[in-house]
Amino acid sequence: MKIAVALGALAAIAAGASAFAQGTSDPGERAFSFCFSCHSVDANQTETLSGPNLAGIIGRPVASKAGFEYTEALKEYGKGKTWTPELILQWIQDPRKMVPGTEMSRPPGPRTDADRAALINYLKAH
Numbered sequence: 001m002k003i004a005v006a007l008g009a010l011a012a013i014a015a016g017a018s019a020f021a022q023g024t025s026d027p028g029e030r031a032f033s034f035c036f037s038c039h040s041v042d043a044n045q046t047e048t049l050s051g052p053n054l055a056g057i058i059g060r061p062v063a064s065k066a067g068f069e070y071t072e073a074l075k076e077y078g079k080g081k082t083w084t085p086e087l088i089l090q091w092i093q094d095p096r097k098m099v100p101g102t103e104m105s106r107p108p109g110p111r112t113d114a115d116r117a118a119l120i121n122y123l124k125a126h
């Protein structure tokens, strides 16, 4: 029984991943396709990815997700700061330029202003 439940959950995860991979008509999901291999926006997702959970990231203090081991560089940079849309857009443009020593490298997208706006709206909604 337990195994069947676990397999069902795996199938659901696989289905979600392939929905991303196949491209979706939702501009926010398309923009987040540059992030989802390392980040989840599902608050219930346990931290098994290489990046911290991004549920509720806008307005959240930098490097504050309990249970995630941030680099010293990001913890130091983040003192007294919270993630605003502007800061996130600066971050994804070149994380290692903004915070030398961070583990996150520059994602290859989103590339257009419209896609970046869609990403922010997507993050706001999660």
Ligand code: HEC
Residues within 6 Å of the ligand: 031, 032, 034, 035, 036, 037, 038, 039, 050, 051, 052, 054, 057, 061, 062, 063, 064, 065, 069, 070, 071, 073, 074, 083, 088, 091, 092, 101, 102, 103, 104, 105, 107, 109, 110
């Ligand atoms: C290859 C993996 C990877 C990808 C792809 C990636 N990230 Fe990250 N991200 C990380 C890691 C690792 C950290 C933690 C960095 C640290 O501790 O220095 C991080 C940290 C962050 C943080 C800081 C979170 C906090 O709690 O302070 C934000 C915001 C973020 N990423 C947004 C994004 C967005 C938006 C995208 C897609 C456009 C993205 N990331 C793509 C690996 C990734």
